[in-house]
Amino acid sequence: MLQFYRSALPVPGNKQFTAIYGGYICSIFHIRRIMRCPYCKHQASKVLDTTHDARGGVRRRRECEHCGQRFSTTERPILATPLIVKQDGTREEFDRDKLIRGIRISCAKRPVSAADIERLVGEIESTLQAMGRAEVSSRVVGDMVIAGLKGMDHIAYIRYAIVYLGLDDLKAIRGEIDRLLEG
Numbered sequence: 001m002l003q004f005y006r007s008a009l010p011v012p013g014n015k016q017f018t019a020i021y022g023g024y025i026c027s028i029f030h031i032r033r034i035m036r037c038p039y040c041k042h043q044a045s046k047v048l049d050t051t052h053d054a055r056g057g058v059r060r061r062r063e064c065e066h067c068g069q070r071f072s073t074t075e076r077p078i079l080a081t082p083l084i085v086k087q088d089g090t091r092e093e094f095d096r097d098k099l100i101r102g103i104r105i106s107c108a109k110r111p112v113s114a115a116d117i118e119r120l121v122g123e124i125e126s127t128l129q130a131m132g133r134a135e136v137s138s139r140v141v142g143d144m145v146i147a148g149l150k151g152m153d154h155i156a157y158i159r160y161a162i163v164y165l166g167l168d169d170l171k172a173i174r175g176e177i178d179r180l181l182e183g
């Protein structure tokens with residue numbers, strides 16, 4: 001746990017803790033130093049009780065040691081998503097909306113709902129976070145989209161694959177369609 005206190009900024013691949021304190025979102029780094037009573041600004045408070053929620057959050061009920069007012073603080077883990085390393089070697093933040101837009105184009109006029117696309121991208125994001133790595137190749141993301149679309153809609157899958165796998169001639173596209181028909 002100590003390593004989290006030292007680091008105030010989210011680092012991809014590390015679990016970071018933030019806390020919502022008096023309506024402000026701060027890192028644990030700040031909470032440890034300027035945990036002040038929201039009423040009188042006194043720094044010391046005693047913890048009355050601590051509860052844990054199912055998502056790994058911690059809520060503490062506190063009482064100010066100076067004015068006696070009670071207030072609550074919460075801490076919850078934020079899982080960082082790894083940086084995406086593109087084919088040309090440059091890195092970019094995982095962009096959920098951009099991924100959704102790309103998939104949506106492939107799904108135009110197909111019976112794939114916006115909720116299905118949201119769910120797929122949510123699953124991809126969770127998988128990336130669970131890897132606990134600082135960086136992940138864009139291929140990993142593309143492969144997950146391909147695998148997800150394959151199970152959802154074959155036409156959307158073929159459209160995405162044509163762009164993503166760079167299927168630039170009819171023979172390669174037919175090869176992919178043949179594989180789908182066999183599978």
Ligand SMILES: [Zn+2]
Binds near residue numbers: 064
């Ligand atoms: Zn106080």
